[in-house]
Structures are given as structure tokens and as C-alpha cells.
Amino acid sequence: MAEIAKASARPRRARWLDARQLGSIATQLALLAVVGGLFYAAAVNAARNLAAAHIASGFGFWNNTAGFDISQTLIAYSSSASTFGRAFWVGLLNTLLVASIAIVFATVLGFTIGIARLSRNWLVSHLAGGYVELIRNVPLLLQLLFWYNAVLKSLPELHGSMTLPGGGFFNNRGLFLPRPQFGESFRFALIVFLLGLIATLVLGLWARRRQDRTGKRFQIRWIALGLIVVVPALVFAASGSPLSFSFPNLGRFNVQGGVEILPEFAALLFALSIYTAAFIAEVVRAGLLAVPQGQTEAAQALGLPPGATLRRIVIPQAMRVIVPPLTSQYLNLIKNSSLAVAIGYPDLVQVFTGSVLFITGQAVEIVAVTMAVYLAISLCTSLLMNWYGHAVGIVER
Amino acid sequence: MSKVMKRVATALAFALILAFGTQAASAQATLKAVQDRGQLVCGANGTLAGFGRPDPQGNWVGFDVDFCRAIAAAIFNDPTKVKFVPLTAANRITSLQSGEIDVLSRNTTWTMSRDTSLGIDFAAVNYYDGQGFMVRKALKVNSALELNDASVCVQQGTTTELNLADYFRANNMTLKSVTFATADEAVKAYDTARCDSYTTDSSGLYGERLRLTDPSSNIVLPEIISKEPLSPAVRQGDDAWEDIVRWTHYAMVNAEELGVTQKNVDDMMKSDNPDIRRLLGAEGKFGSGMGLTDDWAVRIIKAVGNYGESFEANVGQGSPLKIARGLNALWTKGGLQYGIPIR
Numbered sequence: 001m002a003e004i005a006k007a008s009a010r011p012r013r014a015r016w017l018d019a020r021q022l023g024s025i026a027t028q029l030a031l032l033a034v035v036g037g038l039f040y041a042a043a044v045n046a047a048r049n050l051a052a053a054h055i056a057s058g059f060g061f062w063n064n065t066a067g068f069d070i071s072q073t074l075i076a077y078s079s080s081a082s083t084f085g086r087a088f089w090v091g092l093l094n095t096l097l098v099a100s101i102a103i104v105f106a107t108v109l110g111f112t113i114g115i116a117r118l119s120r121n122w123l124v125s126h127l128a129g130g131y132v133e134l135i136r137n138v139p140l141l142l143q144l145l146f147w148y149n150a151v152l153k154s155l156p157e158l159h160g161s162m163t164l165p166g167g168g169f170f171n172n173r174g175l176f177l178p179r180p181q182f183g184e185s186f187r188f189a190l191i192v193f194l195l196g197l198i199a200t201l202v203l204g205l206w207a208r209r210r211q212d213r214t215g216k217r218f219q220i221r222w223i224a225l226g227l228i229v230v231v232p233a234l235v236f237a238a239s240g241s242p243l244s245f246s247f248p249n250l251g252r253f254n255v256q257g258g259v260e261i262l263p264e265f266a267a268l269l270f271a272l273s274i275y276t277a278a279f280i281a282e283v284v285r286a287g288l289l290a291v292p293q294g295q296t297e298a299a300q301a302l303g304l305p306p307g308a309t310l311r312r313i314v315i316p317q318a319m320r321v322i323v324p325p326l327t328s329q330y331l332n333l334i335k336n337s338s339l340a341v342a343i344g345y346p347d348l349v350q351v352f353t354g355s356v357l358f359i360t361g362q363a364v365e366i367v368a369v370t371m372a373v374y375l376a377i378s379l380c381t382s383l384l385m386n387w388y389g390h391a392v393g394i395v396e397r
Numbered sequence: 398m399s400k401v402m403k404r405v406a407t408a409l410a411f412a413l414i415l416a417f418g419t420q421a422a423s424a425q426a427t428l429k430a431v432q433d434r435g436q437l438v439c440g441a442n443g444t445l446a447g448f449g450r451p452d453p454q455g456n457w458v459g460f461d462v463d464f465c466r467a468i469a470a471a472i473f474n475d476p477t478k479v480k481f482v483p484l485t486a487a488n489r490i491t492s493l494q495s496g497e498i499d500v501l502s503r504n505t506t507w508t509m510s511r512d513t514s515l516g517i518d519f520a521a522v523n524y525y526d527g528q529g530f531m532v533r534k535a536l537k538v539n540s541a542l543e544l545n546d547a548s549v550c551v552q553q554g555t556t557t558e559l560n561l562a563d564y565f566r567a568n569n570m571t572l573k574s575v576t577f578a579t580a581d582e583a584v585k586a587y588d589t590a591r592c593d594s595y596t597t598d599s600s601g602l603y604g605e606r607l608r609l610t611d612p613s614s615n616i617v618l619p620e621i622i623s624k625e626p627l628s629p630a631v632r633q634g635d636d637a638w639e640d641i642v643r644w645t646h647y648a649m650v651n652a653e654e655l656g657v658t659q660k661n662v663d664d665m666m667k668s669d670n671p672d673i674r675r676l677l678g679a680e681g682k683f684g685s686g687m688g689l690t691d692d693w694a695v696r697i698i699k700a701v702g703n704y705g706e707s708f709e710a711n712v713g714q715g716s717p718l719k720i721a722r723g724l725n726a727l728w729t730k731g732g733l734q735y736g737i738p739i740r
Contacts, residue, residue, distance in 0.1 A: 042416035049415045054633045055494060055516035069562045069574040079562035153589040172591060173548060253536075253547040253593045254573060263591070264575070344577040344586070350553070354578060358487050358554030361494075361515040364412045 046364055061360040062088075068355050070346045072262055084356050091351030092373060098268050098347065099334045099377075105273035106333060107326075110280025115310070117285050128281065135278035141339055143275055148267035148343040155263075158250065167247040168258070175261040176248040183242025192235045196227035264345035268337065276333045280326060287322035288314060316392065323389035330385065331378050338374075348373060407488045411495040427499055427631070427638035428472070428688055436478050439465035440498035443483025444581055446604035447712040447720075448504050450483075457481045460711040461502040463701040464523060464629060467645050468500065470700035471684075471693040485579045487554035490515055493632060500631055500642055504598060506556045507628040519628040520642040523704075525724035525733050527621035528560050529599035531606060534614050536593060541620040545570040550583040550592035552576075557597050560623040584608060598625045603718045641687050644739075648694040651676050651736035652703035654727055659702040662695055675739050683739055694739075704734060 050057040062085040069079045074093045077086055116128035135143070153172055156162060161171040169176040200220070207218040236243075248258025291314050299309040340347035341354060348370060357366045431437050441461055442449035449459040457479075466476035482498055493501045494516055504526070505511075507519040530549070532538045541564070551558050553576045565572035575592055577583040584605050587595035597605065599621060606612045629646070631639050652658070655673050657665045666677050674680040678691035685691055701707050705727075712720045726732025 045417065046412070046415040050516075053494065053516040056514035067559045067562060068576075069558075069565075069572050071573065071575050080566050149585075149589075153586075153591060157590050172589070251546055253544070256546065341578050342582075344575055344582065346576065350576070350578070354487065354553050355558060355576065358490070359510075359559070361490055361511070363491055363494075364415055367409060367412050 050364065056360075056362060057365065059365060061356075061362060064360075066356070066359075068359065070351060071344075072265060072346055084360065087356055088348075088352050088369075091346060091348040094346050094351070095334075095337055095340075095348040096377070098265060098272070098340070098345070099337045102269050102272035102276070102333055102337070103330055105269070106276035106280055106329070109273060109277035110329075111284050113277060113281035114284025114288070117281060118288055132278045132281050135275055136282075140271060140275045140336055141342060144267060144271040144339055144342060147270045148263065151270075152263040152267050158254065161250065161255070167245070169248055169250065169255050171255070172263065173254060174263050175266065176255040177259045177261070178245035178247045179257065179259045181244050181246055183240075183244070185239040186236075186242040188239050189232050189236035189242075193228065193232040196231055200224045200227050262345070264340070264343050267343055268340050268345050268347075271339075272333055272336060275336075276329055279329050279332075283322055283325045283329060284318070286325075287318035287320075290321045291317045319392045320389070323385060323392065327382055327385035327389075330381055334377055334381065335374060407491045407495070407497075411491050414495055427635045428641060431472060431499055435473070436480050437465060437469045437472065437500070438480045438482060438498045439468075440484045440489055440492050440501040440503050441465065441481045442503045443481075444579075445504065445601055446607050447716055447718045448600065448604060449481070449502070451481075458711070460524065460707060461504060461629075463707045463711060464502045464645070465500065467649065467697040467701045467707075468642060470696040471641065471645055471648075471689055474690075474696045476700035485554070486552050487578055490517065493517055493630060496632070499638075500629055502629045504601065504627045505630055506598075506625045507630075508556060511630075516633045517630045518633045518639050519630050520639055521646040522626040522628045522733075523646050524600065524627040526598040526600050526625035526627050528557055528596060528623040528625060529602050529621055530618045531587070531595045531602045531615050532593060532618060533590075534616055538593075538618065541618045541622065542568060542570075544594060546573065547593040548573040548575055548591070549594045549596055550575050550577065550587040551596055552580045552583045553578050555597070556623070556625065561596055564622045580605065598627070600627075600712065600718075600720060603712075603720055607717055637688060641689065644687065645697060646704075647737045647739070648676065648697050649701075649704040649707065650727070650734050651739055652694065652698050653705040653734075654729070654736045657698055657703060659698060659706055662698045666695070672739070681740075 047057060063083050065080070066082050066084050066087045067079055068087075070077055070087065070090055072094055073090045074097060075086075075090060076082075077090050113128045113131055116124050117132065119125045119128070155170065155172040158171050158173060161169040164170055164177075167178050200223070203223065204220055207220050211217055246257050248255045248260075250256075295313055295317065296309055299313040300306075304312065337347055338349040341350045344350065353366055353370050357363060360366070439462075441457065442459070444450050445459070447459055449457065449461040452458050462481065465479050465481070469479045470476040472478075482492065484492055484498075484501075484503055489501055489503050489505060490511070492498050501517075504524070505519075506526075507522060511517065512519055530541045530544065532544075538544065544565075549561060549572065551561055551574055558574075558576065561574060562572060575583075575586060577586060580597065580601070583597075584595060586592055588609050595602070595605070599617060602617045606615055606617070609615055629642055631642055651672075652662075655665075655670065655676060657673060657676065662677070665673055666679055668674060668677075671680060675683060676694050678684055678693065678695060682691060684693035687693070690696075702710070705722075708722065708725060709715045712718045713722065722730075722732060724733050726734065728735040
């Protein structure tokens with residue numbers, strides 16, 4: 001690679017002076033100026049029109065008291081003390097929460113189904129095929145409404161709540177689990193756990209290097225178990241088991257205490273995960289089929305078991321094909337999370353382009369900010385996935 | 398789900414118009430635009446019984462609908478020359494700002510911030526309302542003050558959403574609100590017991606209760622927790638048009654005060670009472686002063702009746718809602734409706 005880069009450097013510098021090249025740059029600068037001018041004119045025009053229509057403009061509202069309540073907040077928020085700006089962050093975090101968990105679920109489910117679809121077992125492959133065809137051909141919004149209205153609302157009411165083993169409740173107001181409460185000395189166990197995790201990673205890296213160099217394998221499994229589970233557990237016990245739970249209990253109207261998972265959140269999570277998983281399954285299937293049959297046969301000829309063939313030979317090569325369309329699916333999922341407005345989950349669109357917009361009436365600013373936020377989230381995701389794609393891509397020798 | 402999409406689309410379209418369009422030069426000429434079009438475009442509720450929604454035959458009926466018909470009657474002498482646009486609480490203001498509708502007659506609360514920062518003006522309070530709560534009888538709740546820790550379904554983009562938070566805070570109660578984009582969704586969620594209570598303007602509670610699976614097992618709590626003066630609204634900057642909307646309301650109230658009804662309006666033309674003569678255009682040039690005809694009020698009363706008649710027929714004793722006049726009685730009968738003199 002280095003040689004190629006050096007070789008191509010010289011002629012490129014020569015071409016820089018090329019008249020045609022200069023012309024092309026001038027054209028592009030002109031285009032940039034036109035586009036920039038258009039945006040500027042639009043902004044100025046909008047400001048003038050707003051003033052003419054006596055509509056307030058600007059971001060003065062950002063620090064005003066919000067005054068409305070939000071059903072799920074990851075950061076401290078109160079209707080009396082928090083601002084519209086705070087409400088924006090609450091909504092954004094709720095969007096990121098549901099999108100990131102849904103991405104994990106969709107990926108696991110999608111890979112499982114994609115691989116299952118290629119199974120030699122007739123039942124498994126056809127079940128997976130049926131799932132894909134059923135899910136990806138029904139609009140997401142309908143699926144969301146199905147989960148919310150048909151499934152979650154038909155759960156028992158508060159006073160008929162299902163009691164879960166371990167002291168949780170499950171009803172049409174959501175899922176309520178005991179809230180863990182960590183004692184002072186819990187941090188010792190936590191520190192030992194983190195140290196164990198780092199040690200295992202270092203050890204794993206060393207084992208990989210040694211295997212690459214000498215071909216000798218080093219069984220890390222039991223050591224890892226000891227470092228990550230056994231030692232922290234011993235420390236936890238020695239420090240007096242500093243973990244207790246605060247249990248939810250049934251109040252007059254609602255379950256009080258404990259960790260609360262709203263039905264709106266659950267419905268959105270299910271719908272997004274299950275829907276996107278169907279598309280990811282197809283992406284995975286395409287990726288696996290793109291690996292030549294010869295690779296599998298060669299692996300089998302070398303005596304690798306089927307599991308190792310899939311893990312070590314097929315998937316690494318398939319990832320090259322899988323990652324770019326997988327990125328698109330992640331982006332779709334993030335944007336689809338805005339369907340939250342249909343069921344009252346307080347995501348960015350519901351809170352910010354919903355309540356905040358309709359209380360302040362400043363449509364232009366709020367819609368612009370929201371679009372910019374989705375753009376930023378999507379670009380970050382793409383960047384991360386491109387980086388990952390390079391990392392897992394086959395290094396050609 | 399077109400409602401949700403429509404809401405974002407309206408905001409987006411409005412942003413685009415602001416960015417690339419020129420502000421309608423017709424800030425002064427809504428009346429002319431309506432006359433040229435041959436039709437009034439009226440923003441209405443669309444789902445609220447008694448106030449504005451299409452009946453099973455597709456004809457729009459309700460108290461707010463009558464008001465738009467009254468304006469159409471004053472302009473065209475034909476109460477059917479109205480196109481109703483169903484709006485959610487969320488997109489109603491944007492629709493008015495962007496010029497999609499000529500007048501907003503959709504149980505909208507007049508507040509200072511709406512009046513001063515949204516580029517709209519409120520014409521006249523045609524319904525004095527207040528926010529209330531509905532609960533299921535089975536909960537055995539007798540007062541809103543017992544709702545500590547209760548889940549409350551509420552519609553987004555309303556003063557209701559703000560009053561709710563204020564009320565719970567002021568009374569040191571914990572609130573679990575569940576916010577929906579439309580009243581439809583909020584009521585449906587309440588009906589499936591996702592919430593213990595549903596809150597909106599009390600007039601709306603009576604209307605929405607009729608849509609529940611079992612209306613009789615739900616009660617409206619006695620507390621009224623806010624002032625909700627509902628008023629039709631117009632774009633700011635067209636004072637002549639605002640006058641027409643405002644005086645349409647006062648013509649109806651004056652008619653009730655003077656005993657002029659849909660039935661007796663023709664006989665009343667011969668009355669000697671100067672107040673009645675001015676209202677009905679037999680004396681003075683009040684209609685033509687607004688760019689209408691002098692019999693404008695006669696047209697209104699013939700089309701929808703006086704204020705009391707419209708009230709009783711749509712939301713009062715002549716309707717399934719059976720709402721008492723209360724604050725909306727005439728000032729002479731202990732209410733707040735007061736006809737500004739026509740002279």
C-alpha cells in the first residue's frame with residue numbers, strides 16, 4: 001500500500017496546475033456559493049416573514065420553564081423547574097435509549113434468523129423464512145399499534161396484576177421490577193470485576209498473538225470465568241453482600257417504587273426490533289451466500305467442525321458484504337423510532353416537535369433543530385459503522 | 398395514522414412557506430379572499446361531540462360549527478358555504494398561521510402567550526370553560542384531590558397539559574401523565590384502563606364520555622381546575638376580518654338578550670325597540686360598515702339561531718351532552734355572556 005501511495009503522489013501534484021482542474025474547482029466553488037446563498041436567503045426570508053406575521057422567532061424560548069410533565073425521564077426533570085431545553089434533552093435521551101436497545105435486539109434476532117434461514121433443517125429454515133415474509137410485508141406503524149393496543153393493553157389491570165417471581169408486577173401500566181440498591185462497599189466488588197475484565201482482555205489478546213505466531217493455543221475460558229465471575233463474587237461475599245432490592249408494591253392507583261418499564265416503551269422496542277430484524281436477517285443471508293461455497297468446503301477438508309467453519313471462515317468474509325446494508329438498517333431503525341408519537345412514548349419528536357412546538361408555536365426553529373439532530377445521530381452511526389466495517393474487513397495479503 | 402404525519406407535514410410545509418414564500422399580501426383582505434373563493438374555510442375539531450364533528454351523514458354539526466356557519470351566513474346568506482377542516486390540538490395554530498384556514502373555531506383557549514407570540518388574535522369568548530377530570534366510578538374517587546399518584550391521560554399541545562402539571566404540583570400530588578398527540582388516542586387509552594383519569598376542558602369531558610364503551614360507568618369530578626375561555630381565532634393583522642368574526646358572536650348574544658330567535662326574527666323586524674331595529678339592520682348601517690350587508694344579523698339568526706338556541710341545540714338540553722348554561726348564561730341570568738351594544 002505504502003508504495004502505491006508514494007507512486008501516485010507525484011503525478012497528482014503535477015495535475016494540480018492543470019487548467020481543467022482549476023476550472024472544475026471554480027465551478028464547484030460557484031455551486032457552493034449558490035447553495036449557500038440559497039440557504040441564507042431562505043433564512044433571511046423566513047425571519048422577515050415571521051416578523052411580518054407577528055410570530056415570535058429565535059431561541060429565546062429555550063430557557064423558559066416548560067410546565068408540562070413527561071412520563072419517562074432519564075435525567076432529572078420537573079414540570080415546574082425544568083426548561084424547554086431540558087425537555088429537549090429528555091426527549092433526545094429517550095430516543096437514544098429506545099433506538100440503542102432496539103439495535104442490539106434487532107441485530108441478535110436478525111443474525112439468528114438470517115443464519116437459521118440457511119439451515120439444512122427444513123422446519124428451522126422455513127420458520128425463519130415465514131418470519132421474514134410476514135414481518136417485512138406489514139407496515140411498521142400497524143405493527144406498533146398492534147403491540148400497543150392489542151397486546152399490551154390487553155394485559156391485566158392494576159389490581160389483577162401478574163406477580164412475578166422475585167417481587168415484580170406486570171400489568172397494563174407496565175413492567176415493575178425490584179430496584180437494586182447498592183451499598184457503600186459494593187464498589188470493591190465492582191472494581192475487582194472491572195480489573196478482571198481488563199485482565200481477561202489483555203490475556204485474550206496475548207493468546208491470539210501467540211497463536212498467530214507459534215500456532216499454540218491457549219485455553220482462556222476457565223481463567224476468564226475465574227477472573228470475571230468467581231473472584232468478584234468472593235469479594236462481594238467478603239464485603240458483606242452490599243446489595244439489596246427495593247420492591248415495588250401496589251398502591252391505590254399505580255405500582256409504587258421499583259424500576260418501571262412503560263408499555264409505550266416496550267411496544268416501541270418490540271415493534272422496532274422485530275421489524276428491523278426481518279430486514280437484517282435478509283442482509284445476513286445475502287452476506288453468507290456471498291461467501292463462495294469453496295471456502296466452506298476447504299474448511300471442512302481441513303477438518304474444522306461446522307460451528308468453527310461458520311464462526312472463523314464464513315462470517316468474517318460475509319461481514320464485508322453485511323456491514324454497509326446493515327448500517328442502512330440501523331439508520332432506518334433510528335428514524336423509525338419517531339413513530340413513538342403514535343403511541344405516546346416521549347421521544348424527541350413527541351416531546352420537542354410535539355409539546356414544546358405547540359406550547360411555543362415556533363415551528364421553524366424546532367423543526368430545524370429536530371432535523372439537525374436526526375442528521376447528526378445518523379451521521380455518527382454511519383461513521384461508527386464504517387469504522388467497524390474497516391476493522392472487521394478481511395486484510396488482503 | 399395520517400394525523401401524526403399530517404401534523405409534522407403541516408409544520409414542515411409552514412417552515413417551507415416561510416423560507417421561500419412571501420407572506421400573503423392579503424393580510425388585510427381575508428374577507429375579499431373568502432368572497433372570491435365563494436366559501437369560508439373553517440378549522441374545526443372533527444371528533445368532539447357537541448362542538449364539531451361530522452354526523453353519520455357527513456354533515457358537520459356542533460357549537461363551534463354553528464359559529465362558522467353563522468359567519469358564512471353573514472357573508473353569503475348561505476350557511477352551507479363553509480368547508481370544514483378537521484384539526485388536532487397540535488396542528489390547529491399552524492394551520493391558521495399558514496393561511497390554510499380563514500378562522501379557527503375549535504374549542505381553543507385564549508391565553509396571553511398565544512395571543513402575543515403566535516401571530517393570531519382571539520375574537521371573542523364564545524364559551525367559558527374550565528378543565529375537569531373524568532374517572533371510572535369503580536375507583537370510588539370523589540374529588541380530584543384524591544388523585545395522588547394516579548395515571549392521567551392527556552392530549553398534547555393543549556393548555557390542559559400545562560394546567561394538569563400545575564394542579565398536581567400545587568397540591569403536592571405525584572402525577573403520572575401519559576401524553577398523546579390526539580384526543581382520540583388519549584380517550585382510547587383511558588378507555589382501555591391505561592390511565593385512571595382523563596382530563597380536558599369539562600365541556601369536552603361530556604362530549605368524550607359519549608364515545609366510551611360504557612359512558613355510564615364514568616363520572617366527571619366536581620373540581621374545575623382552570624379558566625378556559627374558548628374563543629374563535631384569526632390571523633393577526635387583518636382587523637376588518639377580526640371585526641366580522643367578533644361581531645358574529647355578539648350579534649348572536651344580543652339576539653338572545655333581545656329575545657330574537659330563529660322563529661320570530663321576521664316578526665321582530667317590525668319591532669319598535671331601537672336595539673332590535675339596529676341589530677336587524679332596520680336602522681343604521683352597521684353591516685355595511687364591516688363590508689357586509691345591513692341584514693347580516695338576520696342572516697345569522699335565520700341560519701343558526703341566537704346564542705342560547707345554538708348552545709341548547711348542540712351542547713345543552715337539546716343534545717345528549719346536557720351541559721348546563723352555567724358561566725355561559727347571559728349576564729342578566731348570572732352568567733358571563735354579555736352582548737356588546739350595537740350602536
